[in-house]
Amino acid sequence: MDSSRIADTAQQQPDRIRTLEHQAIAEATRPLAQALVGAQAAAVTRWVRETAGRAIPARLQDFVDWVRQLLRDAFQDKGKQAQAAAERAAFTAAQQGAQHASRLAAAMRGTPTPPINPDAGPEAQEAAQSIPVAVEQEQGHALALLTAAALTATGLAGLNSVFKRARRGVGRISTAMAVAITSAAANGARIIARALGDDTRLLWVAEVGACPACQAYAGLTVKPGHLFPGGLSLDPQRTVFTTPIPGPPRHPHCRCAAIPWSKSWPLEGTPLPALLRQRAHNPRRA
Ligand SMILES: [Zn+2]
Numbered sequence: 340m341d342s343s344r345i346a347d348t349a350q351q352q353p354d355r356i357r358t359l360e361h362q363a364i365a366e367a368t369r370p371l372a373q374a375l376v377g378a379q380a381a382a383v384t385r386w387v388r389e390t391a392g393r394a395i396p397a398r399l400q401d402f403v404d405w406v407r408q409l410l411r412d413a414f415q416d417k418g419k420q421a422q423a424a425a426e427r428a429a430f431t432a433a434q435q436g437a438q439h440a441s442r443l444a445a446a447m448r449g450t451p452t453p454p455i456n457p458d459a460g461p462e463a464q465e466a467a468q469s470i471p472v473a474v475e476q477e478q479g480h481a482l483a484l485l486t487a488a489a490l491t492a493t494g495l496a497g498l499n500s501v502f503k504r505a506r507r508g509v510g511r512i513s514t515a516m517a518v519a520i521t522s523a524a525a526n527g528a529r530i531i532a533r534a535l536g537d538d539t540r541l542l543w544v545a546e547v548g549a550c551p552a553c554q555a556y557a558g559l560t561v562k563p564g565h566l567f568p569g570g571l572s573l574d575p576q577r578t579v580f581t582t583p584i585p586g587p588p589r590h591p592h593c594r595c596a597a598i599p600w601s602k603s604w605p606l607e608g609t610p611l612p613a614l615l616r617q618r619a620h621n622p623r624r625a
Contacts, residue, residue: 340446340447340449340605340606340607341606341607341608342606342607342608342609342610342611342614343608343609343614344446345443345446345447345606345611346544346611346614346615346618348442348443348446349443349544349596349598349611349615350544350546350547350618352436352439352524352544352596352598353544353546353547353594353595353596354594355435355439356432356435356520356521356524356594356596357594359428359431359432359435359520360428360516360517360520360521360592360594363424363425363427363428363431363516363520364512364513364516364517366424367420367421367424367425367428367512367516368421368509368512368513368516370417370420370421371413371414371417371421371474371508371509371512372506372509374412374413374414374417375413375502375505375506375508375509377413378406378409378410378412378413378502379499379502381409382406382409382498382502383495383498383499385402385405386402386495386498387495389402390494390495394494395490395491395494399487399490399491400487402490403485403486403487403490406485406498406501407482407485410478410481410482410485410501410505411478411482413505414474414475414478414505414508417474417508418470418471418472418473418474418475418508418512419471421470421471421474421512421515421516422467422468422470422471424516425463425466425467425470425512425515425516425519425520426459426464426467426519428516428519428520428523429459429463429464429466429467429519429520429522429523430457430458430459430523432459432463432519432520432521432523432524432527433457433458433459433460433463433523433524433526433527433530434457434527435524435527436457436523436524436525436526436527436528436596436597437455437457437527437528437530437531438527439524439527439528439596439598440452440527440528440531440532440597440598440599441454441455441531443598443599444531444532444535444539444598444599447600447601447604447605447606447611448535448604448605449605452531452534452535453534455530455531455534457526457527457530458526458530459519459522459523459526460522460523460525460526460529462518462519462522462523462526462585463518463519463520463522463523463526464519466515466516466518466519466522467515467516467519469515470511470512470515470516473508473511473512473515474508474511474512476511477504477505477507477508477511478505478508480504480507481501481502481504481505481507481508484497484500484501484504485498485501514591514592517588517591517592518588518591521587521588521593521594521595522586522587522588524587524596524597525541525585525586525587525588525596525597526586528541528586528596528597528598528599529541529563529564529585529586529597530563531599532563532597532598532599532600533563533564535599535601536601538601538602538603539563539599539600539601540560540561540562540563540599540600540601541560541561541562541563541586541597541598541599541600542558542559542560542597542598542599542600542611542612542615543556543557543558543559543560543567543586543587543595543597543615544557544595544596544597544598544615545557545595545615545618545619546593546594546595546596549593549595549619550577550589550590550593551572551573551574551577552571552572552573552574552577552578552579552580552589552590553587553589553590553593553595553619554572554573554619554620555571555572555573556571556587556589556595557595557615557616557618557619557620558611558612558613558614558615558616558617558619559612560600560612561585561586563599564585565585566583566584566585567583567584567585567586568583569581569582569583569584573620578590600612
């Protein structure tokens with residue numbers, strides 16, 4: 340087996356992660372997004388009705404209290420629901436990462452990979468568990484903007500900006516889901532690497548078109564469970580991420596992947612780590 344064929348297959352994994360991420364995020368964010376659209380429509384309708392012939396509603400505090408309740412209802416249970424969705428998606432990602440790693444390892448070693456039960460791993464778990472608190476924070480920020488004084492000063496624009504702020508809760512769910520999914524996919528590969536023996540390492544596969552930070556990780560290897568160094572980047576002028584990490588993602592919405600690799604496996608051509616590095620550093624030539 341030639342290393343360039345393995346590299347081609349390895350580089351398809353980020354697309355699979357991306358597809359899973361899009362589907363899972365759309366599904367997990369829909370309940371809060373739709374609830375906020377409904378709440379905003381109700382709030383604006385009542386605002387328009389109560390401001391016929393005047394600048395602000397006559398009983399403004401009643402209006403504010405009512406909209407506060409609308410917002411609370413819209414957010415009700417959404418963080419917990421999204422956490423559960425993130426946990427499901429992370430498990431799927433771990434399975435996918437493990438399958439992909441198994442297939443590649445079998446091709447490189449020339450022998451089937453024993454079946455192994457994947458799990459999402461602590462990074463994915465942590466990302467999923469962070470969702471309820473993050474969503475609650477955004478609810479708090481939105482409610483803080485919703486006061487009689489603010490609406491007196493800014494009117495309908497102020498009312499709409501409360502909902503705009505609330506929609507950041509949707510963004511927080513997306514970010515945490517993306518981290519959970521990419522971490523879990525890498526953990527699936529890590530479990531396979533660990534099962535394949537002491538000289539098997541975890542190899543970083545940068546996504547095609549990766550940012551300068553991720554390009555710097557392409558082709559690096561660590562023992563499974565050990566940390567890749569922090570602070571690497573091909574362009575230190577851009578954002579540099581300083582913490583050492585056990586594997587992808589380097590940042591939210593990074594779709595780099597990890598695969599098992601050992602220098603003792605009988606691959607022909609340029610050694611796989613060097614090849615992945617070349618491809619990331621000179622995307623046009625490779
Ligand atoms: Zn990346």
